[in-house]
Amino acid sequence: MIEDRKLDHISLSLSKEVESAVDTGFRDIIPVHRALPEQSLDEIDTSTSFFGKKLKAPLVIAGMTGGHEKAMRINEALATAAQEVGVAMGVGSQRAAIEDRGLGKTYSVVREAAPDAFLIANLGAVQFGAGGYTIEEAEKAVSMIEADALAIHLNPLHEAVQPEGDRDFRGCLEAVAALEGLSVPWIAKETGAGISRTDAKAIEKAGAAGIDVGGLGGTSFAAVESYREGADRELAQRFRDWGIPTAASTIEVLEATSLPVISTGGLRDGVDLAKALALGAAAGGMALPLLKEAVKGPEAVKKKLSHIIGELKTAMFLMGAGDIDGLRKSDLVIMGRTREWLEARGIDHRRYANRNIYK
Numbered sequence: 411m412i413e414d415r416k417l418d419h420i421s422l423s424l425s426k427e428v429e430s431a432v433d434t435g436f437r438d439i440i441p442v443h444r445a446l447p448e449q450s451l452d453e454i455d456t457s458t459s460f461f462g463k464k465l466k467a468p469l470v471i472a473g474m475t476g477g478h479e480k481a482m483r484i485n486e487a488l489a490t491a492a493q494e495v496g497v498a499m500g501v502g503s504q505r506a507a508i509e510d511r512g513l514g515k516t517y518s519v520v521r522e523a524a525p526d527a528f529l530i531a532n533l534g535a536v537q538f539g540a541g542g543y544t545i546e547e548a549e550k551a552v553s554m555i556e557a558d559a560l561a562i563h564l565n566p567l568h569e570a571v572q573p574e575g576d577r578d579f580r581g582c583l584e585a586v587a588a589l590e591g592l593s594v595p596w597i598a599k600e601t602g603a604g605i606s607r608t609d610a611k612a613i614e615k616a617g618a619a620g621i622d623v624g625g626l627g628g629t630s631f632a633a634v635e636s637y638r639e640g641a642d643r644e645l646a647q648r649f650r651d652w653g654i655p656t657a658a659s660t661i662e663v664l665e666a667t668s669l670p671v672i673s674t675g676g677l678r679d680g681v682d683l684a685k686a687l688a689l690g691a692a693a694g695g696m697a698l699p700l701l702k703e704a705v706k707g708p709e710a711v712k713k714k715l716s717h718i719i720g721e722l723k724t725a726m727f728l729m730g731a732g733d734i735d736g737l738r739k740s741d742l743v744i745m746g747r748t749r750e751w752l753e754a755r756g757i758d759h760r761r762y763a764n765r766n767i768y769k
Contacts, residue, residue: 420475420484422637423629424702430602430650433675434627435657438748442741442763444730454723455733460693461559461595461619462668463528466496467719468687468734471560472622472674472695473500473599477507486523487704491711493524495719498693500530500561500599504551505537512552514554521556530597531557535564538589539582545589552594561599561622562586567653568601568631571646573638587616594682600624602631602675604654607666607755620670621663622695625656627676628697656687657689658751665757666741680721687722687737688729689762741766 422428456467459464475481477735487500492499501520507513520529531551531626537543552560564582569575589596598605598613599622605613636646653660657676663671673686674695683694696718703710731737744759752759 413660419634420478420480420701423632423698424705426634426637427594428629428633429698430626430628430630430633430676432626432651432655433548433747434625434682435655435748435751436677436685437684438744438746439657439689440743440745441685441688441725441729443728446501447476447727447730449727449730449732451723451727453732454726456719456722456726458693458734460498460669463558465498465528465693466678467722468691468693469497469683469715469718470530470672470674470693470695471497471499471700472697473502473563474697474701475502475511476504476517477502478516482519482532484701484704485516486519487698487708487711489520489523489527489529490708491715492527494708494712495715497715498528498530499524500695501532501535501555503532503563504554505533507554508533508547508550517555528558529555530559530561531555532561532563532599534576534584535562535598536569536576536579538562538585539580540578541574543585547594548589548592548596552592557594559594559619560592560596562589562596563599563601564605564624565601565631567649568635571632571635571642571649573635573640573642574659583612583616583753590617595619597622597672599672599674600659602626602629603652604656604659604675605663606654606659607662610666610669614667614669618669620672620692621645621667622674623656623659623663623674625659625675626651626653627656628674655748656686660686660689660691661752661757662755665704680718680723683722684720684725684729684737685742687734688740688742690738739765
């Protein structure tokens with residue numbers, strides 16, 4: 411049952427080592443410190459416009475769960491905190507509630523708890539391809555949580571190693587392109603293996619309004635699946651580190667398209683968030699660190715989010731950026747494996763280092 415699988419994913423993410431051993435690449439992104447920041451830390455402005463809606467900080471609580479009673483409590487805690495702190499939030503795949511309407515409450519609770527927050531509904535691309543979903547199911551998912559956008563998640567790696575996975579990804583792009591006319595914008599979202607320039611261009615052409623890179627370096631769903639009963643553990647473990655590291659994927663997508671980019675996948679603090687935004691991302695997304703707090707309740711999530719935003723402000727101050735637009739103009743030096751990746755892919759890393767050289 412999908413409901414049982416949802417509970418497995420939550421329990422294993424909280425109790426097992428499920429993160430990739432491969433670094434996100436953000437360690438290779440070195441902000442150029444400003445000894446004369448010419449800013450007041452107390453006046454740093456983290457607010458931003460996100461798909462036309464104002465956020466107090468460019469942070470998305472990445473879609474994680476739903477479809478189970480325990481998931482409902484987690485979603486409620488996350489949404490309550492999102493409302494109070496002023497950040498966006500996504501939910502996990504809503505396929506469970508599309509197929510069993512009785513599970514809808516585990517998702518709809520987020521709008522009840524967060525009447526003003528930017529909320530992102532979620533369905534899988536494979537359901538629109540081989541699964542036969544149409545704009546009708548998409549609108550049901552949007553209506554269920556009164557969403558401001560719909561994430562179409564791309565998870566071929568997860569499906570490939572999942573015992574009951576959907577492995578036929580033919581026709582997905584054509585099917586999601588037929589979502590033209592959807593009542594809200596849709597965002598393509600990977601789930602831990604990243605998005606390349608090639609796929610980003612195809613996604614933009616298909617009509618997406620944004621791309622969430624969902625890169626390598628955070629929770630590995632191959633690792634999660636390796637702990638499940640009936641899984642091919644050897645296969646799943648073999649692919650736990652497969653994909654494009656988040657920093658490299660963020661840059662690839664930014665180079666390939668003009669779409670707003672959400673940098674998700676292994677971001678763990680406000681410094682990671684500052685680096686992603688300085689690269690050009692519209693927002694950063696986080697999941698596992700907030701899931702661990704959500705089981706304690708909304709106040710724990712709120713405290714964690716506030717701490718992350720405090721770190722973001724401090725990083726901005728030290729980079730000489732008074733607001734998010736200024737942060738995107740700050741200098742970054744790209745080192746190590748991320749630099750090697752960019753060089754191999756023909757992307758000029760030096761332009762990030764010299765934005766302010768003539769100012």
